[in-house]
Amino acid sequence: MSEKKEPLNILKVRDDHGPLQFAADGDNFRLQPGKHVSWLKSDEFDQKDLRNRIEPWLTSLVQSEHLSLLIGSGITHAVHRIATGSGAYGMDRSGYNFGDLARTFHKHPEYAFNSFHQAPILPDDESHY
Numbered sequence: 001m002s003e004k005k006e007p008l009n010i011l012k013v014r015d016d017h018g019p020l021q022f023a024a025d026g027d028n029f030r031l032q033p034g035k036h037v038s039w040l041k042s043d044e045f046d047q048k049d050l051r052n053r054i055e056p057w058l059t060s061l062v063q064s065e066h067l068s069l070l071i072g073s074g075i076t077h078a079v080h081r082i083a084t085g086s087g088a089y090g091m092d093r094s095g096y097n098f099g100d101l102a103r104t105f106h107k108h109p110e111y112a113f114n115s116f117h118q119a120p121i122l123p124d125d126e127s128h129y
Contacts, residue, residue: 008032011050013057 006023021032022045029050031043039053061067080088 011054013054 008021008023009029010019010021012019016037020037021035022029023032025044028044028046031037031040031045035043040049062071077088077090080086
């Protein structure tokens with residue numbers, strides 16, 4: 001019978017010369033044998049070490065305007081779908097209760113309709129308060 005292997009994690013950020021491979025070892029992580037990076041003092045490290053390495057890189061990456069436009073809410077919706085198996089709430093009206101306002105728009109959708117989209121959405125409701 002084969003021995004169960006821990007899944008490997010792969011990380012490559014900033015000035016790393018190549019991808020870093022490491023495996024979980026309890027609450028810590030351990031570099032794969034033969035791997036070395038300058039920002040680690042030993043072969044064993046924790047989440048704080050990873051956070052200190054990844055967070056500045058990820059922050060600057062997401063602050064770039066083009067990537068921000070691409071990511072938008074899409075990454076939030078994708079992560080939510082992966083985690084829960086269902087879509088996250090969007091800008092449609094499902095899941096919201098606007099009481100009298102919703103009944104008014106149901107009877108008179110022309111008040112909520114915006115020529116830029118096919119069906120009334122949440123911002124249309126908010127603009128008529």
